[in-house]
Amino acid sequence: MEYDLRPINLQELRDLYFNIENDFAPGEYPPYDTLYKQLEKGIQKGFMLVKEGIDVAYSVCTGDSTNSFVLISLLAVYKGYRGKGFGTEFLKMFKSRYCCETSVIVEVEKPEDAVDQKERNIREKRIRFYEKAGFRLLPDIVYAIWDIPMYLMILPMENKTIDGNSINIVNKEVEKAMSDIYLKLLGEKFFHKMELQIKNKPGL
Numbered sequence: 001m002e003y004d005l006r007p008i009n010l011q012e013l014r015d016l017y018f019n020i021e022n023d024f025a026p027g028e029y030p031p032y033d034t035l036y037k038q039l040e041k042g043i044q045k046g047f048m049l050v051k052e053g054i055d056v057a058y059s060v061c062t063g064d065s066t067n068s069f070v071l072i073s074l075l076a077v078y079k080g081y082r083g084k085g086f087g088t089e090f091l092k093m094f095k096s097r098y099c100c101e102t103s104v105i106v107e108v109e110k111p112e113d114a115v116d117q118k119e120r121n122i123r124e125k126r127i128r129f130y131e132k133a134g135f136r137l138l139p140d141i142v143y144a145i146w147d148i149p150m151y152l153m154i155l156p157m158e159n160k161t162i163d164g165n166s167i168n169i170v171n172k173e174v175e176k177a178m179s180d181i182y183l184k185l186l187g188e189k190f191f192h193k194m195e196l197q198i199k200n201k202p203g204l
Helices: 009-023 033-041 084-099 117-134 167-193
Strands: 003-005 044-049 056-063 071-078 104-108 141-145 148-155 194-198
Touching: 003 084, 009 033, 033 056, 044 084, 056 084, 056 117, 056 167, 071 084, 071 167, 084 104, 084 117, 104 117, 104 167, 117 148, 141 167, 148 167, 167 194
Parallel strands: 071 104
Antiparallel strands: 003 044, 044 056, 056 071, 104 148, 141 148, 141 194
16 A cells, blocks of 8 residues: 655645644634645645545644654544544654654643543544554643643654653653744744643742
8 A cells, every 4th residue: 555745735725724624623723824824934834645646634733943843733534534544654654754853742632621421532532543653641741722721742753762760851842842833833922822831840
């Protein structure tokens, strides 16, 4: 089975945005004009997973200024191709592209904040999906974006492991990286909409 990971071009963004609106809740993605400008300026990057010439999944991500971290802000498999392992394949190819020199971060909604059991199951399934791909939950980071509490998960670069001795360093690195990323994405006017604290950080 032949796969390719190609950049999203601006000419196809209008059609892609229709899918983004259907795949994600309002507030989880930027307005069309904002996303267009961010992709145009290279602030964000978009990727399409292609299987035998057919687009099956897409992603939008942003790196920090040191190129040490990249945040996957949007990742979805097209309707009709879900449940067939394409999300897992996407992450494999994404890791191959980035993870030699970069740690990958994702945001996941908290299962305990779900409105019902069905939604909780969906959120727990999403966390297990990323854990299966090698991501690790960062429970000591208290995080929210646009007033929505989230967990952060990290996939360390290939030559880096996370253990009890290094987790505090990782938390601090992620704190700095997320601040850097969201300052680029939100600008100073809305930067306060990204809230992040480390539980065991001195002074907290």
